[in-house]
Amino acid sequence: MTILPDTSVASRVQAIVSEHADLDGPLLPILHRVQSEYGYVPESAIRPLADALNISRADVHGVVSFYHDFHTAPRGRHVVKICRAEACQARGGQALEDHIRKVLRLNWNETSSDGAITLEPVYCLGLCACGPAALIDERPVAKLTGEKVERLVREMV
Amino acid sequence: MGLSMNGVTRIFVPGDMAARALGADDVARAISRESDERGLDIRVTRNGSRGMVFHEPLVEIERDGVRYGFGAMEASDVAALFNDPDTHPKALGPVDDLDWMKRQTRLTYARCGVIDPLDLDEYEAFGGLAGLRAALKRAPQRIIDEVKASGLRGRGGAGFPTGIKWQTVHDAEARQKYIVCNADEGDSGTFADRMLMEGDPFCLIEGMAIAGLAVGATKGYIYLRSEYPDAIRMMDAATIIARQNGLLGADILGSGKTFDLEIRVGAGAYVCGEETALLNSLEGKRGVVRAKPPLPALEGFFGQPTVVNNVISLAAVPFILAEGGEAYAAHGIGRSRGTIPLQIAGNVKYGGLFEAAFGMTLGEIVNKIGGGTASGKPVRAVQVGGPLGAYFPPDLFDTPFGYEDFSSKEGLIGHAGITVFDDSVDMGRMARFAMEFCAIESCGKCTPCRIGAVRGVETIDRIRDGDAGAMALLTDLCDTMKAGSLCALGGFTPYPVMSALNHFPEDFLPEGHKEAAE
């Protein structure tokens, strides 16, 4: 597959790379920045990243694909991250997971067809004494019940 | 009007992520509004958490130097607070007199929840910078000797003596050395790093600066997980303030010595808490585990000698330098010296962070401090040390909290997360989850971990479907993972799995057979 050069992404990526020029090992901070601007890491960003950092495109791909945080396609306007780890499970997390997936009609890492919500699993938010916990966009919420999550989601969209 | 708020000069509402998750922002807004409407001149401070998550949001008012607590507060409780704090239904009395606070030995968390996290003057007034000042007066070797004398061992999980690690880096010859703080805190059931970074960020910065002076490193990194947005903001802000006030930079506190640091945000990979995977990630690579040797102490960040220490290991150091290694070592049992921030989590009545000397039994921690389960049902199992830690049944509750004591029971204390489960838990499912988690988070370097964990999930499913022969297979698989994995993700996942199987075999029977066995 050939990828058409996307000049606007390419020039923005170059600018981001030069902003990080004084860092040692800058790839993760750069990818975080690219993702915060575009919502994901566009395919058209890979080549300019590789060129600017003097590494191969395979290297950039390898890094992007390794980390759960980096996405290669757009996600929903809102992201709901539900903790699936042990301490939340001990407080009824499993039932909550099932409930949310049913109510949102989404499986893990799926986005609703209107592009409003992406549902993601997360493994511990450090809210383990007051679970079940979640991050809704960047907002932490705890002691969740099915009802509470439904209300939070309604308020959001 | 507002008569009984007379003399109240300051109100504390935690900005800690757990408090916020429980509604602290709404409470803080209500307090500011109420205070303005009544024309009161009260300073509202967003402090860290005192650790009593069961009381969060815990509001404190300060009157005549005493802090009175109210919890768990909701915005609708605020008007009554201003009408008459003394008869408020959520009044807890002076916070320092609460049993939960009085029973602790707060050395590392002495300021957490007490001060304004970003007020450097207050930090100093409550004992901050004394350790760094003491360190600046000493030769590097004397700093290391003090840390060795404290008996401090790594709080990130492996329990390696911190002073010895520093010695190795100190003795290495190199043009550049580094201090890397491991703030990846991925273990379920743990939040000590988060609470410290949000509640007393200068303490971590001070600890890192002391480490830098000790080993001759002028540059540090804090690798902070992306799941902690509040801690990231707090550490970023604290670093800037520290630099502006000469606590970081080219002339630390006027000494002519250099140390500076950078915050780096992780990207959601549990394995990046492993120190060599962390270093790869910091270098901008995939977070794959490196073979050891070489030790990071000799060839770490970009091949240079590097101290990798957990947040709590580093945050313990200012006390040790200020008060002396002996003062720290005076607490604890056996080779587990000093204090440990116990993180009491899961299905527990009084959950939170409790700093205590090593040596309390697991039973005391769960039942006396934690108050048993939140559900009121009997405790059935306790996972100690995160997702790679063993499940303990109440039969083993007499185990004292210490590194060797736990390893002698086929367990580990890890980062001191203690996750309580009531009798509704299905331990077969928890064992399956341990394998599933390992499969999801494996860095992929070794087959027993990458493939073995997937097989583990399948094997547990077979057992639970009634294939009793698969039990032996699971045991073999766990042995292979233990022996053939490069790091503790693959190597220790057998702990939760085998402890569940050994202590709760009835949960591995297929549904229909369970009742017959009872």
Ligand SMILES: Cc1cc2nc3c(=O)[nH]c(=O)nc-3n(C[C@H](O)[C@H](O)[C@H](O)COP(=O)(O)O)c2cc1C
């Ligand atoms: C899979 C895995 C995850 C780990 N996660 C963490 C972590 O989140 N934080 C941490 O401090 N140490 C973690 N460790 C331990 C580190 O490898 C290392 O021992 C530690 O950072 C050293 O610091 P310390 O001596 O101060 O404990 C992890 C180890 C493994 C194998």
Ligand code: SF4
């Ligand atoms: S045990 Fe697993 S996580 Fe650890 S190095 Fe091997 S494959 Fe990677």
Ligand code: FES
């Ligand atoms: S286990 Fe869910 S927040 Fe820690």
Ligand code: FES
């Ligand atoms: S390949 Fe399955 S454990 Fe070795």
